[in-house]
Amino acid sequence: MEKHSAALDAAEAGGTQLITVTFRIRRFNPEEHPDPVWVDYQLEMDPKERVLDALNKIKWEQDGTLTYRRSCAHGICGSDAMRINGRNRLACKTLIKDVDPEKPITIEAIKGLTVLKDLVVDMDPFFQAYKDVMPFLITKGNEPTRERLQSAEDRERFDDTTKCILCAACTSSCPVFWNDGQYFGPAAIVNAHRFIFDSRDEGAEQRLEILNDREGVWRCRTTFNCSEACPRGIEVTKAIQEVKRALVTRRF
Amino acid sequence: MTTEYSDAIVVPSKQAHTGKGLGTGNPADAFVIEPPRKRTAKTPRRTRTNFEMLAWLFMRLSGVVLVALILGHLIIMLILDGGVSKIGFAFVAGRWASPFWQGWDLLMLWLAMLHGANGMRQVINDYAEKDSTRLWLKGLMGTATVFTVLLGTLVIFTFDPNI
Numbered sequence: 492m493e494k495h496s497a498a499l500d501a502a503e504a505g506g507t508q509l510i511t512v513t514f515r516i517r518r519f520n521p522e523e524h525p526d527p528v529w530v531d532y533q534l535e536m537d538p539k540e541r542v543l544d545a546l547n548k549i550k551w552e553q554d555g556t557l558t559y560r561r562s563c564a565h566g567i568c569g570s571d572a573m574r575i576n577g578r579n580r581l582a583c584k585t586l587i588k589d590v591d592p593e594k595p596i597t598i599e600a601i602k603g604l605t606v607l608k609d610l611v612v613d614m615d616p617f618f619q620a621y622k623d624v625m626p627f628l629i630t631k632g633n634e635p636t637r638e639r640l641q642s643a644e645d646r647e648r649f650d651d652t653t654k655c656i657l658c659a660a661c662t663s664s665c666p667v668f669w670n671d672g673q674y675f676g677p678a679a680i681v682n683a684h685r686f687i688f689d690s691r692d693e694g695a696e697q698r699l700e701i702l703n704d705r706e707g708v709w710r711c712r713t714t715f716n717c718s719e720a721c722p723r724g725i726e727v728t729k730a731i732q733e734v735k736r737a738l739v740t741r742r743f
Numbered sequence: 744m745t746t747e748y749s750d751a752i753v754v755p756s757k758q759a760h761t762g763k764g765l766g767t768g769n770p771a772d773a774f775v776i777e778p779p780r781k782r783t784a785k786t787p788r789r790t791r792t793n794f795e796m797l798a799w800l801f802m803r804l805s806g807v808v809l810v811a812l813i814l815g816h817l818i819i820m821l822i823l824d825g826g827v828s829k830i831g832f833a834f835v836a837g838r839w840a841s842p843f844w845q846g847w848d849l850l851m852l853w854l855a856m857l858h859g860a861n862g863m864r865q866v867i868n869d870y871a872e873k874d875s876t877r878l879w880l881k882g883l884m885g886t887a888t889v890f891t892v893l894l895g896t897l898v899i900f901t902f903d904p905n906i
Contacts, residue, residue, distance in 0.1 A: 670869045709795035710868075738796055 509535040512592045514545055516557065517599035519606050527606070531595060538588035542575055542598070546582060559610040566722060569658030573610050574599045579660040579720040601663035603672060617659050620675045624683035624701055629694025645690040652685040652730050654723040661717035661727050673706045677717035677727045680708060684730040687737060699738055708734050798861055805854045812851045836904035845899055852895045860888040 511533055519527035532549045543564055550557045560570040564583045571582040575598055576590050582598075590596050604612035630639075655678065662668050662676035683702055687695045702708045708731055717727035821827060838844040863884050871877035 667869060703793065703796060705795055707795070709799045735799070739800065742793060742796065 510538055512536045512587060513595040515595040515597045518609050520608055536587055538592055540587055541583055542585045543571055543582040558608045569656035572601055572658040572660040574601060579664045581722040584722055601659060603663045603669045616672055617662055620679040621682060624679050624698055626682045628692055631693050639691045641690055649685050649688040651725050652681045654725050655681050660720040660722055664716040664720035667710050667712060674710045675706055680731050680734055681727055684734055702734055703738055802861060805858045809854050839902050849899050856888055856892045
């Protein structure tokens, strides 16, 4: 049978349309030069492919020295957060057609963290803030002999903040974090929120005390940059406000 | 996640983001965002006070009260009874003869000054990078605030219409 459906014809016709896209990448190699440079790469891409595919194509076919992190390539591991056209996004979840391929697409490392090379930043301060909020279950008394049960409503209470993949898109979009890296940052607060509002956890008081500190939730200016940057759609600012409310209602 | 690198290899983002010699012609490159002070294992110095929370609450509550106080003040001063043309020494003297208006102005002075000073404190905390700069700016601002509040209070209470 030679006849295909109209939909399949359209899909096949649309599937092979390559366009020329320019990627303007902020390259930085401290061994070569102390200043970063913007380098343009031109390649033929299907606009329905992702920015990560383009980066791979550049690295594999044009310039093997281009350095970036990626692992799962499906938006779960959180290693390829970068500033694409001035906004923090995951390269593996951003389609080229969505970032205006008519103009050069700018790609640079996330801000507020030390750039080591090209798009690779030092994540240690970010994970230090994460560790400081004690992101693990804290309980008192003897361990139960079976699972710690929880109602569906209790699980729903912190469902949003369980989605975090620690990609640092939110923290590195926060102007308070840019100015002063001592601030815990949205990601650490989101992960504290995940345990503070967990009915099985008994360490909420300790975590709230940590976030009540000078560099804690009170430094948040509710600019909503974090909520906008989150590739998982977590309502980050809302989570921070809920921690604030918990602190206020705990005292009064 | 512990990584060891010598200073010779790693250039801090302060240097990396100077924006010198970039060929994009993008005006945004001029707005350099300095790198933050780094967070380390020692960073959280527990203060164990509720000062930040109380300051945050004060901003919200004083803001709501100030909206009413300042709008009322502006309407009386600028719109009612012929607007600004009526304001003179006699007008002020007449108002401050009443304890109600004394109280209104006193409350407005204190709330506005503390609200503004707390806002400035946040700005200094955000933007001052060196501890000494921060200390000096806060000291200067604190002195100015205390001076203004005390002087204003003194004038409201000791105002003499017969001078």
